[in-house]
Amino acid sequence: xxxxxxVNYLYSLxxxxxxxxKAAYKGNLDxxxxxxxxxxxxxxxxxxxxxxxxxxxxxxxxxMASVMQEAGYRTGLYTSPHLKDFRERIRINGExxxxxxVVSFVRLHDELIRSVQPSFFELTVAMAFDYFERMxxxxxxxxxxxxxxxDSTNIITPELSVITNIGHDHMEFLGNTLAAVAGExxxxxxxxxxxxxxxxxxxxxxxxxxxxxxxxxxLTFADRVFSCGLGRLYANSAVRRFSLTDLxxxxxxTGTTPLGGLAQKKNLQTVAAAVxxxxxxxxxxxxxxxxxxxxxxxxxxxMGRWQVLSRSPFIVCDTGHNKEGLEYVVRQxxxxxxxxxxxxxxxxxxKELASVLPLFPEDARYYFTKASVPRxxxxxxxxxxxxxxxxxxxxxxxxxxxLEAARSAAGPKDMIFIGGSTFIVADTL
Numbered sequence: 292x293x294x295x296x297x298v299n300y301l302y303s304l305x306x307x308x309x310x311x312x313k314a315a316y317k318g319n320l321d322x323x324x325x326x327x328x329x330x331x332x333x334x335x336x337x338x339x340x341x342x343x344x345x346x347x348x349x350x351x352x353x354x355m356a357s358v359m360q361e362a363g364y365r366t367g368l369y370t371s372p373h374l375k376d377f378r379e380r381i382r383i384n385g386e387x388x389x390x391x392x393v394v395s396f397v398r399l400h401d402e403l404i405r406s407v408q409p410s411f412f413e414l415t416v417a418m419a420f421d422y423f424e425r426m427x428x429x430x431x432x433x434x435x436x437x438x439x440x441x442d443s444t445n446i447i448t449p450e451l452s453v454i455t456n457i458g459h460d461h462m463e464f465l466g467n468t469l470a471a472v473a474g475e476x477x478x479x480x481x482x483x484x485x486x487x488x489x490x491x492x493x494x495x496x497x498x499x500x501x502x503x504x505x506x507x508x509x510l511t512f513a514d515r516v517f518s519c520g521l522g523r524l525y526a527n528s529a530v531r532r533f534s535l536t537d538l539x540x541x542x543x544x545t546g547t548t549p550l551g552g553l554a555q556k557k558n559l560q561t562v563a564a565a566v567x568x569x570x571x572x573x574x575x576x577x578x579x580x581x582x583x584x585x586x587x588x589x590x591x592x593x594m595g596r597w598q599v600l601s602r603s604p605f606i607v608c609d610t611g612h613n614k615e616g617l618e619y620v621v622r623q624x625x626x627x628x629x630x631x632x633x634x635x636x637x638x639x640x641x642k643e644l645a646s647v648l649p650l651f652p653e654d655a656r657y658y659f660t661k662a663s664v665p666r667x668x669x670x671x672x673x674x675x676x677x678x679x680x681x682x683x684x685x686x687x688x689x690x691x692x693x694l695e696a697a698r699s700a701a702g703p704k705d706m707i708f709i710g711g712s713t714f715i716v717a718d719t720l
Contacts, residue, residue, distance in 0.1 A: 294390035297397050298377050304404070305411040322409040323443040326417040329403055333424035337367070339447045340565070343435035343476045344455025344489065346616045347558045350550060350596055351455055351489070352434040354562045357590040358583030359430055360384055362575055367423040367431030369444070371412065374594050374610075374717040381419045383426055385591045392422060412436050416443040430573070438465050440478020450572060452479050452508070453565050454499070456490040456557065458615035459646060469494040477502040485509045485568050489561035513564035519556045524623070529599045529607075531555070535563055546581040549588050552597040552609060554619040559584065595716045597623065600709075604701040605629065608709040608716045612638075614646045620710065621650045629706035633697040635690065635719075636711035637661045640668040647711075648680045656700065657684025660693035662714030690718035 292300060327334070342352045349370055356368040366384055373379040378387035396418050397404070404414060416436075423431050433449070435442045457473045465475040473495035480486055480499075486508045488499050496512070503510040516539065522532035529551035535544045544563075548555055566580045587593055595610040597620075605627070611620040624632070632655040638644065639662075659674040661667035670686040677684075687693035690709075697707045709719050 292394060292398070294394055297394045301397065301411060301414065305409060305414060318441055320441060320443065320446065322407055322413045323416065323446055325407055326403075326409060326413065327420070327446055329400075330417060330421045330424075333420040334447045336424045337428050338430040339449040340430065340432050340451050340453065340569070341435065341444065341447060341449040341479050342432065342453045342455070343439045343442075343479050344453070345458035345472070345476075345613065346611070347455040347489065347554060347561065348434050348453075349610075350555065350558045350593070351453060351561050351565070352432045353591045353593040354558070354584055354587050355453075355565060356382075356385075356432045357587040358562070358566055358575060358579050359432070359573070360590050361582040361586070362573060362579045364429040364573070365427065367419070367426075367428040368591060369416070369419040369423075369431060370434040371415065371436050372713060372717075374713070374720050379592070379594075380415055381422055382591065383423070383428055385589075387592070388418075388422055393418070396421070410443075413443045435476075435479065438472075438478070439476040441475075442479075445479055448481050449484060451565060451568055452481060452484055452486045453561065454479070454486070454488050455561055456615070457492060457495045458613055459643075470498055473498040474502075480506050480508050482506050483508060485511070487511050487513055487561065487564045487568055489513045489564075490557055491515060511564050511568060513560045514557070516567070517560045517563045519559045519563075521553070521556050524551045524627075529597055533559060535559060544577055544581060547585050549585070550593070550596045551599075551623075552611075552619060553623050554611070554616065555596075594720060595713070598716075598720075600719070601707075603703045604633075604698070604705040604707055606698075606707040606709070608719050610713045610716050611710060612642075612712050614650070617647050617650050617711075620708075621652065624706070624708055625652060627706055630702055630704045631656070631706075633658065633701050633705060633707045634684075635660060635693045635697050635707065635709045635715070636673075637670065637690070637715045638668045638673060638711050639664075639666040639714070641666070642668065642712075644673075644676050648677055648682065651677075651680070651682055653681040655682075656697075657682050658687055658693040658697050659684060660687045660690050660715070662690060662712055662718050664714050667712075667714065690715055694719060 359366040381388040600606040
């Protein structure tokens with residue numbers, strides 16, 4: 292089989308949450324443990340950092356990998372979902388796993404795959420851990436997929452656990468309150484392993500403190516240790532200057548980030564605290580941190596975070612897709628200088644629209660659309676729901692058609708935003 296044949300074969304054979312949603316979710320780690328035993332527990336052969344959270348875990352994972360690369364480590368990076376190519380999920384020093392490696396993995400282990408019948412995510416984790424061992428990485432940054440306690444990545448015992456924050460997402464699996472969601476994500480906390488929490492939240496801090504005490508895990512709240520200030524984001528730019536103050540000694544670091552989103556303020560604080568926690572065991576310095584942050588896109592290939600696609604008109608996409616993430620995105624859209632605003636948006640069909648549609652500006656022209664995944668919400672349904680919140684526009688059958696319509700209507704000093712769902716951004720890119 293070719294590479295494309297192989298990926299299509301996996302999609303046809305294995306349930307994939309990012310494509311079909313709840314039907315792909317499994318409430319145990321049985322398959323993961325079976326796959327792990329088959330491959331000889333590869334995750335025990337390299338050091339790891341585990342990153343969970345509702346928002347920001349992708350950016351934090353990429354920045355952590357970039358910092359490790361700047362420190363000279365051969366660094367694996369496992370993230371999900373992908374935007375353009377399945378291989379984005381598995382990288383070493385920014386280079387994606389080769390097409391040949393994906394094809395050979397499936398060919399060699401096809402009998403196992405058919406026997407175990409894992410989910411797409413379970414198999415992807417096994418592929419990543421096997422690849423990282425075979426390629427002899429020094430350390431791997433492992434991003435949690437969904438939740439924490441029952442996530443397939445949760446078989447590792449990392450050098451550090453990171454939980455960025457807790458928000459309103461996947462609550463049908465993780466619980467109806469922020470405290471319940473925090474309890475599921477706290478499932479990654481391991482005995483004696485240091486823990487960094489990115490954001491102190493009144494509803495969740497007790498959950499983390501109690502779990503950390505039970506597990507004898509040294510606990511740091513990043514926003515109690517570091518305070519970040521973001522500089523102005525200039526028109527048609529995604530680069531910001533930032534200053535980061537160590538609240539313990541008052542030392543201030545200044546640098547630049549190519550991730551221009553407002554949410555990066557909290558992510559930078561989280562990465563700084565994580566680097567600080569790992570400084571002794573990995574020899575990480577503030578210089579490694581600053582270079583890792585400034586070169587994260589070059590080093591790791593990160594995409595979709597306030598990514599500028601055009602200067603005239605100003606076109607930007609962002610993968611923020613839940614209430615907390617979209618609050619930051621919409622605030623930044625409103626603060627961006629522009630003449631008229633065009634919004635190309637779509638959502639998955641299980642999204643709680645009542646929590647996100649009220650966030651969007653009414654003084655914009657909307658291009659309602661759907662991504663090319665089975666979970667995508669029909670564009671006409673979205674247009675009808677959005678109308679209840681004063682959002683007006685037209686429906687388009689695909690992201691490409693919607694974006695072309697927006698481009699045709701936009702003037703040179705207008706702004707086009709593309710988002711609402713990770714998959715809308717994926718189709719754009």
